[in-house]
Amino acid sequence: MVNPVEAFDRFVELKNIIVKSDGRIILNIPHAIIPTDRICACIGPNGAGKTTLLKLIDGLIKPDSGSIVHSSGKIRSALVLHHTPMIKASARANMAIVQDVDSAIDAATIDAVMIKVGLNQLARSPAHKLSAGERQKLCLGRAILQKPDLVLLDEPTANLDPMTTEQVEEIVRQFKQQKSDVIFTSHQLAQVQRLAEYVVFIDSGEIKEKGPVGPFFSNPQTQAAKRYLHQELLA
Numbered sequence: 001m002v003n004p005v006e007a008f009d010r011f012v013e014l015k016n017i018i019v020k021s022d023g024r025i026i027l028n029i030p031h032a033i034i035p036t037d038r039i040c041a042c043i044g045p046n047g048a049g050k051t052t053l054l055k056l057i058d059g060l061i062k063p064d065s066g067s068i069v070h071s072s073g074k075i076r077s078a079l080v081l082h083h084t085p086m087i088k089a090s091a092r093a094n095m096a097i098v099q100d101v102d103s104a105i106d107a108a109t110i111d112a113v114m115i116k117v118g119l120n121q122l123a124r125s126p127a128h129k130l131s132a133g134e135r136q137k138l139c140l141g142r143a144i145l146q147k148p149d150l151v152l153l154d155e156p157t158a159n160l161d162p163m164t165t166e167q168v169e170e171i172v173r174q175f176k177q178q179k180s181d182v183i184f185t186s187h188q189l190a191q192v193q194r195l196a197e198y199v200v201f202i203d204s205g206e207i208k209e210k211g212p213v214g215p216f217f218s219n220p221q222t223q224a225a226k227r228y229l230h231q232e233l234l235a
């Protein structure tokens with residue numbers, strides 16, 4: 001792995017990480033520093049371990065061994081997975097669920113975020129009838145309301161059309177403007193180049209390469225990254 005001398009204001013440090021599932025190692029990271037002071041994309045083939053890494057950083061799952069620390073100490077993170085189930089209620093009621101974790105979030109703030117993510121016209125619609133893009137905006141709205149230090153987005157625009165993708169990417173940029181750091185996963189290389197400044201490339205549960213977006217795409221250092229980029233570009 002190429003590891004140039006890098007200095008980051010904020011980062012997540014992983015040490016001796018092993019995550020197993022059914023006895024199989026699905027993440028094996030002896031040591032890695034993942035910057036969070038810039039938008040970071042986690043890419044790699046299906047099943048590489050990207051979602052598992054996000055869940056680990058969020059604290060949703062614990063490693064079988066090893067440690068994860070953030071340079072700022074204890075931070076508040078929000079994880080947005082796709083296929084998040086909705087309760088049988090209106091879009092707004094689903095947005096307001098976050099009051100359960102933070103009762104200080106008031107009705108006016110919820111309404112403002114409904115507008116911000118473009119769902120105000122659908123506030124009374126049953127959430128289970130929302131389209132994939134609308135559901136994603138709702139989930140992002142919930143994350144905005146939580147004002148996390150770090151937001152972890154798993155394939156935030158999977159299955160979305162180009163216009164909705166653009167709207168979601170704008171919401172992702174706004175996280176950064178509102179002082180929430182962002183790590184996202186994506187299979188869309190053009191999106192990674194549009195949104196991210198830093199790339200972490202995972203293959204078979206290992207971080208094979210990481211670095212600034214430009215050099216990664218123009219001059220990948222590992223065979224695994226070269227092969228992945230080549231295959232994705234052909235796809």
Ligand SMILES: Nc1ncnc2c1ncn2[C@@H]1O[C@H](COP(=O)(O)OP(=O)(O)OP(=O)(O)O)[C@@H](O)[C@H]1O
Nearest residue numbers: 021022026044045046047048049050051052053185
């Ligand atoms: N809850 C689980 N139970 C069993 N195996 C799991 C579980 N979660 C993940 N895995 C396995 O761990 C590996 C990594 O999965 P993960 O979802 O992290 O990959 P990914 O890189 O996000 O893939 P994709 O791009 O397809 O979403 C896969 O082989 C998957 O089958």
